[in-house]
Amino acid sequence: MIDAAGLRVMRAIADQGSFTLAALSLGYSQPAISQMVRRLEQRTGTVLVERVGRNVRLTEAGQVLARHAVGVLAALDAAEEEVAAIAGLRAGRVRLMAFPSSSATLVPRALALVKQRFPEIKVTFTEAEPPESLAALRAGECDLAVAFAYEGTDLGRGEEDLDMFVIHKLLDDEVRLALPRNHPMATTKVADLSLLGDESWIAGCPRCRGHLLQLCHKAGFTPNVAFETEDYVAVLGLVAEGLGVALIPDLILRSANHPDVVTLPISPASRREVHVVTTSDLQRVPAVKATLDALCEAATATPRVFPRG
Amino acid sequence: MIDAAGLRVMRAIADQGSFTLAALSLGYSQPAISQMVRRLEQRTGTVLVERVGRNVRLTEAGQVLARHAVGVLAALDAAEEEVAAIAGLRAGRVRLMAFPSSSATLVPRALALVKQRFPEIKVTFTEAEPPESLAALRAGECDLAVAFAYEGTDLGRGEEDLDMFVIHKLLDDEVRLALPRNHPMATTKVADLSLLGDESWIAGCPRCRGHLLQLCHKAGFTPNVAFETEDYVAVLGLVAEGLGVALIPDLILRSANHPDVVTLPISPASRREVHVVTTSDLQRVPAVKATLDALCEAATATPRVFPRG
DNA sequence: TCAAGCGATAACTCATCGTTATAAACTCGT
DNA sequence: ACGAGTTTATAACGATGAGTTATCGCTTGA
Numbered sequence A, B: 001m002i003d004a005a006g007l008r009v010m011r012a013i014a015d016q017g018s019f020t021l022a023a024l025s026l027g028y029s030q031p032a033i034s035q036m037v038r039r040l041e042q043r044t045g046t047v048l049v050e051r052v053g054r055n056v057r058l059t060e061a062g063q064v065l066a067r068h069a070v071g072v073l074a075a076l077d078a079a080e081e082e083v084a085a086i087a088g089l090r091a092g093r094v095r096l097m098a099f100p101s102s103s104a105t106l107v108p109r110a111l112a113l114v115k116q117r118f119p120e121i122k123v124t125f126t127e128a129e130p131p132e133s134l135a136a137l138r139a140g141e142c143d144l145a146v147a148f149a150y151e152g153t154d155l156g157r158g159e160e161d162l163d164m165f166v167i168h169k170l171l172d173d174e175v176r177l178a179l180p181r182n183h184p185m186a187t188t189k190v191a192d193l194s195l196l197g198d199e200s201w202i203a204g205c206p207r208c209r210g211h212l213l214q215l216c217h218k219a220g221f222t223p224n225v226a227f228e229t230e231d232y233v234a235v236l237g238l239v240a241e242g243l244g245v246a247l248i249p250d251l252i253l254r255s256a257n258h259p260d261v262v263t264l265p266i267s268p269a270s271r272r273e274v275h276v277v278t279t280s281d282l283q284r285v286p287a288v289k290a291t292l293d294a295l296c297e298a299a300t301a302t303p304r305v306f307p308r309g
Numbered sequence C: 001t002c003a004a005g006c007g008a009t010a011a012c013t014c015a016t017c018g019t020t021a022t023a024a025a026c027t028c029g030t
Numbered sequence D: 001a002c003g004a005g006t007t008t009a010t011a012a013c014g015a016t017g018a019g020t021t022a023t024c025g026c027t028t029g030a
Helices: A004-016 A019-026 A030-044 A060-087 A106-117 A130-139 A206-219 A232-240 A286-301 B004-016 B019-026 B030-044 B060-087 B106-117 B130-139 B206-219 B232-240 B286-301
Strands: A049-052 A055-058 A093-098 A122-127 A144-150 A165-180 A200-203 A224-228 A245-249 A261-267 A271-279 B049-052 B055-058 B093-098 B122-127 B144-150 B165-180 B200-203 B224-228 B245-249 B261-267 B271-279
Touching: A004 A019, A004 A030, A004 A055, A004 A060, A004 B060, A019 A030, A030 B060, A055 A060, A060 A286, A060 B004, A060 B030, A060 B060, A093 A106, A093 A130, A093 A286, A106 A122, A106 A286, A130 A144, A130 A271, A144 A165, A144 A206, A144 A286, A165 A232, A165 A286, A200 A206, A200 A232, A206 A224, A206 A245, A232 A245, A232 A261, A271 A286, B004 B019, B004 B030, B004 B055, B004 B060, B019 B030, B055 B060, B060 B286, B093 B106, B093 B130, B093 B286, B106 B122, B106 B286, B130 B144, B130 B271, B144 B165, B144 B206, B144 B286, B165 B232, B165 B286, B200 B206, B200 B232, B206 B224, B206 B245, B232 B245, B232 B261, B271 B286
Parallel strands: A093 A122, A093 A144, A200 A224, A200 A245, B093 B122, B093 B144, B200 B224, B200 B245
Antiparallel strands: A049 A055, A144 A271, A165 A245, A165 A261, A165 A271, B049 B055, B144 B271, B165 B245, B165 B261, B165 B271
């Protein structure tokens, strides 16, 4: 019934004291104000403006509207400004979820980029394995998910519905074999999986374990998994102590390595792909887009370091 | 840029969780909501709603709008309600000015009527002589002026510009002669002015004094004005003591009389007209109209009482 | 008394905002 | 796996709102 434009007009009339000046101050023509007032009057069913001589004066009802206009317009401007800040990257919150081994290098680098470019944007970060982060994304509890997929497998658990997502590839993450420095194979250039059927194996996260089983199966044996832990520092420790060998993604090795552990490329080679996942809607949210871009840059700019002991 | 309708829509979406339900709750069709959101999004340049499956979810910017909507819409409703109250006679303030002798009977009766019918309407009342009340009306400091004009004269001072006013006649107010009970003429039915050239006269307000001079002039003499006072109770007292005679409007005699004073119709008859004056704009203000109506009713309903001692 | 200023009005244009009808996409139950 | 039932998106269209320019009438002040 009564809208912000009407209040703005009433306020201008109250401030300026005439239709003409009010029109001027609002950037309208004088008849626009005249008609606007008439519309307001027939909507409210009340006289809002007293026409006295060639001047105008607000009636009681008109003064009521002008008085309320201040608050309403201020609140409206505040809302507008807040949205504009989000649109203009001067504000905004991005909820990022990433799997643990990405949080060592990739994510911090991206967050630093965002913070440097858009200091006002708050990126909240939660570690989560891919199935969990994708579920959060689907549930609207997250804006960006950094996830990985081993060659030939899907992101998430496989039965996931990925149609709703927009997926950007960040980098290829080489899977390497970790073995003790004093292991006979430690001096070779490439580790041939098929020669490792008798080793004790140390498995990582559930999906990594699945990948290990798959690779070994293709290599002709079923691995003897002696330990399971999701903590890759622990994996390296176990390997260093000669308690087994393990498959470890290169990404982890960039931030964690162990003096007594050697890593080698494996044959047949295997890698996992690291992706950042969002939705087409969220991708168009400026702060989300900025963070996504930063992740892509961090991925390409990060040099690959292969610590070979 | 962003208006109340937009906020209302965002709020409804936030509350209802879907476009369809939001449309239902606002009495719109579903496409109306869909288009409204799209318009808002291209105006703000931001994604406001995440389309997820067949449901929707607000983005951060959308939540900002929905959050601000509460306050803005509440303030808007408050303004609307306040104006509606004025329009519906459930509120409002009327500033009434009336000349002193009207405040004895006419005005109290009218105010009682208003109060009985519309208890919420506050009528403020100020005594003022016609020129002053009309000036206040012109200056916007008054909504209704009760004024009088002697036969053949204007309201106000005569040089007044009456075009801007709307004038309603309330009643004819007979001018009577007041004289002491023991005055020789006290027993006659009609006082012949031309026989009173030798009397001492007591004059009232300036305009009444002018009228007195005019009447006497027509009757062939210039009155000997012994006293001047605007207090008609004083006039009656002076007359009662035999210090002079006076012309007194009937309206005053309805509320003030004196046992030792007799009043007679005069010849030639003279009367003043009592009017209520406002402007065409103010006349359409409900509370003003209600008060004006009450004044008219009070004027016609008030029986004429001629206390003849 | 005349020129200047102000509000009202008329006539017209255009964007907005609503509608209905229909398509496309998703969820869920069988 | 597939169809029923929702849900959003889109198209086409109409009514109304809201702006413009041009012009009139009135008030005012020199």
